[in-house]
Each structure stands twice: as C-alpha cells, then as structure tokens.
Amino acid sequence: MRVLLVGAGGVGTAVTRIAARRDFLTHMVVTDYDLARAQAAVAALGEESSRFTAQRVDASDQEAVRRILTEQCCDVLLNATDPRFVMPLFQAALEAGAHYLDMAMSLSAPHATRPYEECGVKLGDEQLQQAQRWEEAGRLALVGMGVEPGLSDVFARYAADELFDDIEEIGIRDGANLTVEGYDFAPSFSIWTTIEECLNPPVVYEKDRGWYTTAPFSEPEVFDFPEGIGPVECVNVEHEEALLIPRWVDARRVTFKYGLGNDFIAKLKTLHELGLDSTAKVTVPGQDGPVGVSPRDVVAACLPDPAGLGDRMTGKTCAGTWVKGTKDGAPREVYLYHVVDNEWSMREYGSQAVVWQTAVNPVVALELLATGAWTGEGVLGPEALPPRPFLDLLTEYGSPWGLRDQG
C-alpha cells in the first residue's frame, strides 16, 4: 500500500513512527506546508526511513494534492491536518481515484437564529452529501478515523454487535490526568482547535427527535475514568461521534462529553467573555505602528506548543465509549476504553500520549484496508465496518483496550 500523508505536525509525525514498524506499508509520501517538518519526520525514522519520502504541499491546493496522488501512485490519502483542510483533500482523493482517511470531519456552521436548539450545517455534512459519488467511483472515504472520532465509533459498533440486544444510550467520554511540569497551564492539544470545538454548540442525537444542539458546556456530569485517572467533570462538546454513530448503530441517544474539568471550562468561558476566542482581527500597537492581529492567535502564541511538551508531561489519557442498555433481558452498562500512559508513549515512540493515541488508529485502519480485512465504498464512519479485526490489531500494536462492566 502506497500512502500520501498530508500534515507532518504532532499527529502526522507519530503516524510515520507507528507505520514504520509495520510491513503492510510499501511507501509513504510525507508532506507538509513546511518541508523541513516533513523531512524531520522522515529523518527521525532512521533505518526504516527508506520507505518514506518527504515533499512540500499546500493542503488547501486541491489540484497540487491530486497531482501528487497520481504521480506517486498512492492508493490512499491520510489527512493529518486541521479540519480547515478536510474538503480540498477529500475532493483531491476522489478526483485522483484514491481512498481517503481523516481524523476530523468537515466543519459545522451554527443555526442562524436558534444556535443552541437547532443544527445548522452539521459536522461532516459536506462530506456525507457526496457519498454517492464515492460509491460510484468504487472508492472509500473512511471519515473520523482517529481515536475520537475513530476508536470510539469502533467501540460503539462492537457493543451493538456483541454486548447488547438493545441500546438506550451511547456516550463517548474522554478524560485525562495529564500534568505538565513547570507550567500553570499547558493544554496537551491545540488551544486553537479546542476553542473551536468547545465554543460551538454541542450536538446530541435522540431517536425520537433527531439531532439537536445545546449550549456550550451543557449537562455537566462527573465520570470516573479507569486506570487511576479517576473522576473528571465532563460536559457536552460538539464532536463527530454524535453525528456518525446513529447512522450505523441503533441507539436511542448518543452524546459526546469531554472531561475538560472545571478549571479548563472556566478558562474557555473567560476567553469567550473577554472576546479573546475571536478570530476577527483587533488593532494593537506594533513595532512600526498599529497592526491587526487575531486574538485567538495571540492566546495560542502565549501557550507552549503541545506537541513539544511530552518530556515534561506526566499522566494518562483515556478515550472511550460508555454504553447503557440490555442483554438477554437484563440491564447492562459498560465502558469500553483505551488508555495511553505518556511515559510509555514517550519511551516507545518519542510521542506525547494524546498525539500518539490519535495517530495509532488510522494506521491500524490502513493495515486492515491493505490486508482486505476492511473493505468498503462510499463515505463511511468507523462504525460501518466490523469492529473485531480492528480491536484485535490494536492490541497486536502493543496498545490494548479495556472493558469495564459497571451494570
């Protein structure tokens, strides 16, 4: 299998390190807007680097991406950029006749008049509307194939197939106990993206009602995370799972709650109240007179780069799927989860835990596509495909998942 990887940031770099250990990969073209980043990712692979080449590409330039896919005879495009670039990359793959994987879906737009009650353009709508074109082309766009969305969706399908007869609710729950030495506050992921997803109206699915939105940070609950992480306050956040799971799995309710914790929520609210989450430029004094800058860029610039914090980070991150329903007539409740200890991911891969946990899942999916264990056409979520092979291969990668029966 020949893969075009677009984006050699934290997640893209971890993808190369994980894929380099697997035989299914014939060649990976590692690309980035910053060629030096792509080259650094390849160089770090040492003797395994022969199967990798680095190249510069602008992810927003659909035609340039299509050309590389064709010239390099790539079977699949793996998108490891931020969600602003989903649509040009998705289109480029279709035009080149390649399969496509990403870890976040096309962006939403809030409802014009009732943003906290009704959906406007939903996450992924732009992609899912093109399902027929992908089916006709006989190609697969496997969307939302990171850890969340991604592994969380695989867990949902696994629960429906093997653990439950009837599902009342599926709730994705994400929490961590990561701390970073020497910083009062150092998010383990992009603050720019966190602001985007946390301040958008969260979306909830109910079978009787369809999809609807609520206010940011709504319905707080304390969820007890496994493997020593413990209780963390979780709130509704806009996330792909609430859109994907109901399309392939039968459940009366689907939610996503993020264990931001009180402190982080308060900080995000403050940024919003002060207008510092805005991307609209404000005018401030610069060296040579007034300059226009985006407040959200300034917030990001004041914080350390999350991908570079692995060495100073301690703790674990947990992604998982809580399911409530019945089996053989009896009530049942489980939490299917995947925990990564930063100490382990740094030692094994030199990658920070959150970044590594995101990166491993699309590599597992690529391997299943390469071996034919997974096949498909159209635009599919991870829950459209058989979960067992995925979960078994993830364990084979040295990163087992867990099940907590809490019924």
Next chain:
Amino acid sequence: MRVLLVGAGGVGTAVTRIAARRDFLTHMVVTDYDLARAQAAVAALGEESSRFTAQRVDASDQEAVRRILTEQCCDVLLNATDPRFVMPLFQAALEAGAHYLDMAMSLSAPHATRPYEECGVKLGDEQLQQAQRWEEAGRLALVGMGVEPGLSDVFARYAADELFDDIEEIGIRDGANLTVEGYDFAPSFSIWTTIEECLNPPVVYEKDRGWYTTAPFSEPEVFDFPEGIGPVECVNVEHEEALLIPRWVDARRVTFKYGLGNDFIAKLKTLHELGLDSTAKVTVPGQDGPVGVSPRDVVAACLPDPAGLGDRMTGKTCAGTWVKGTKDGAPREVYLYHVVDNEWSMREYGSQAVVWQTAVNPVVALELLATGAWTGEGVLGPEALPPRPFLDLLTEYGSPWGLRDQG
C-alpha cells in the same frame, strides 16, 4: 489660580467640567499627547470655555512641561495621566517652582527574591524621597489626591481627629454594582492599569512590623457596601493608602481591599495563568508576515473603552474608609464613604461615575489651596492636611459623603 492640567482622558475631561463651575479658577491650560482630545474637552465646556485653553504636550518630556508651566505662569500642575508619567511631571513642577497634584504615585518594583513577603521599591518611594527638596523650595507636592488614594486618606485623618481615641485598623474598601448593558464583561476602568495593580504584590502596614507584602488577591472578605450596593468580595490590592496613611495617622494596621468580586478575580487569574497579562511581546501572524505584539495590549483592545461606557452603564460606585478602634473607652467601628450614582454623574456632568468620582477630589483640593484653607510645603499625602474643610467643600460640590456607624 492658574492650573496646568496634563492628560485630557476620561478623568482629565471630567476635571475640566467640574472646575468650570467654580470661581477659584482663573485659567486652566488643558494638555494632552493628542491635541484633539484636549481641544474636545475645552470645546465641550460651552460658554465657560473662555477660562480654558488647549495645548499639546508629551508628558514624558520633562523640559517641555517645565517650559509650559513657566510660559503660562501656572501656580500648579495637576497630573491626570497614567502612573508611568508621574516622575517627569513631578520633577517638571519642582523645577518650574509650581505646586503639584496627582492621583496615583510613582510605581513600585517587587522584591527580587521574596516578592510576596517583602517590599522592594514601594509605591511613591521615588516621590517621598524628594520631600526635602520640595520643602526647601517652599512648594507643595500633594500626592495621591484622587478618590482612592485621596478622599479615602482624608476620611482616615478625619476618623483619627474626630471619631476615635485609638485606632486598631484602617481598611480602605472599594466596591460597586455597576453593570454595562450589551456586554458580558466591560470593566469600568482601564484593564491595563487594573492588571498592573491587581497582579503586583499587595502591601499591608502593621505598626509592629512595618510594611510587608502578600500574594495577589490574598485575605478575601465580604464587605457590605452602603446605598444598595450590598455585599461584594474584596481582596488585598497594592494601593497608595497603605503607604500614605501610616505616615500621618496613628493606626496599628492599614490595608486596602478592592471589591473586584469573584468573577473579576477569576478573570484576572486566568489572564495571568495564560500569560495574557504580560507586556513582553509574542509573535503572531499579521497581514504582511509575523508581527510582535504585547498580549496585555490585545486584552485591552478586545474590551470596550471604559470612558465611553457611561451611557450604557447602570449602578453606583463606592469608595470609603472602614475604621475600627475605641472612643471614650468604648469600641467603635465606622465606614466613611462616598457613593456616586452613574445616572446622576451622566446627567449632571456627562461623565461616567468612576471617572467623575476620581476627578472631583483634586478639584476640591485645588480650591482649598486657592483659598488658603489648605497650605503646605514638601511632599504630603491628603491625610497630612485638615480634613473638615475638604469634606465640607465636597458636600458643597453637590456630592455628599456618608458615615455608617457599625460598632
């Protein structure tokens, strides 16, 4: 009396409106870095404007200020700029043989190794060290003569002279219930200055111990403010009164607590934890490539200009001095205070409440100096002079003070 007013911002503009109604003023030269601001302040005075002229001056240019004082034969310089310009203006007045008034004192610098225990350079130290030069010149520098410091210091002296035999503690307490329509969050005063004073180590005076510092926002207490404002959480903040009052008034303890409220304190802490209070530049994308900007400037640019909010503001602001001690052998506790209702100050003067309350006090002081009710030489705080004439004249200005006996 001929006065040079330096600074025609919110407070300076309110000074012109208050002084225009009083006969003691022969002439006021209104100056600002931005000539248009000075001209606008004068033009707004209508038929009273004949006693006022506008002129441009750079407050940091000591020699230029001295020249204007001499050329315009000014008896006194009233400083209505921010504290960065205290020292050049203070020196210019001394060199020109003029008296000097300000509303904030020379800036502090924290102790190098124990910032939250010991004082470094204290607020006002630079000015007070020059007391002898002012005495020798037979001129008066009346420092900290706004509302806080200013009226609050007059209250302290009044309490010592007329209400107490022995004072255990003097605590300045400042609180408000101002809200601004159409904004989640809109401070009624400069956020730049608020960050400076609130994030510096607060200073406390104790007779046995002298001056010492504590951590920002230390010793929270709920203080019940009069005239319907009600209870507000107050915390220690670095302020001039704790430095001035013990020099002229006998008290075992002097504190300053600001009714920031939980919400405002949390916001300031968040700005600090995110590094957004910093004045050191960070690099962000600009229109034509990377630019360096100060995060604190960006925070200020995201918020509305406090001086322009009067029309959308509702509520009252209270400045005052709480005193605990004994009188005639019995314990006594009073709160001496001054409340301004924004609705009243907007109607009467077109000035927002916080700005007007600051501006009225130096005008009262100028009138007392003009009539000879107040005289002095050297560098003095408001508590060095007899309080009665000041309090009576403030009432005559239509803005009475109050006393709450809470013993």
